[in-house]
Amino acid sequence: MQNKFSFHQSSVSLEIIGLPDYSNNENKDQISIISQWKLTIVDKPLIEGKIEHLGPIMDAFYIYSNLLIKNEIPKYESKLIDIKADNLHIHNIVLKSSKPNVKPLVLKIGNSLLSDTINCFDQLNESPKVRIKKTDITTNIPKKLRFRLNKKVKFFNFFIPPFMAICSLILFSSYFIYFYSPLENIEKKEQINPK
């Protein structure tokens, strides 16, 4: 007998069907082995797929939403899903099928449906009844962005230490201005008495 859990947020609902992992002494009402999932968005085609697709799709939504609010270029691309912004309010989602000769599913959702979807995924992540394997999020960041992030970090690592060194050197050496300099005085005397 399979277990079924649903997570709802306004116009979006996520259904998870699966079994508990009895080998791990889990309760009957838990799901660790997901056999099926369905994401229903009102007025949009049903999204469903294999278990290995759920993690990458969730990651895609999380990464995209982060890019969107952090003033980065809101664009996510992978073998399974592409998400990019049409404008500030509409987002274009392309879900690519793993089966050959199947056309990709194209959806346009607004900010309201995007936040509903993110909240459904949050509910799933926080649910004690469903355990999902975490995928490595960093591997799904688009190459261009990853390069930019690395470049940013490398630039700071390269730039900050010498910058701090120069600043501390200037601050430290500025104290010496106030010290008496005998050489300078000898030179001044020589200028006054050229003999």
Added chain:
Amino acid sequence: MTIWKLRNNNPLRKSYVTNNIKHNEFNALIRITVEMSKYLYPYIREILKSKEDIKENSVIWNDFNERFIELIKERFNIDSMRVKKLLNRDENDEIIIKSLLILSFCISNQGYQKLRNFLYDF
């Protein structure tokens, strides 16, 4: 009273104090914001939706924007360039939408941690 005092740390306000907000006060403000977002999510969602199809739902967006501008004019220092940007209807869309999106993404039980991470990243 404490919240009222903390509010005055905002340098964009007409009169503000320059006390540094303590770490626990900062966390408390985040918790209040998240709880308010949970409560107000249906409204936040409707405002976001109204901007998606401005021809059909322009009333909600216009009402919200008008009220937002009224509040800013009433309480913020309108000589500041940053406040002027908030008041400019052509420029404030992006700021408002992104702020509402951040709030709408943080309504889960882990919303406090999420909002905290967003704010630290800025």
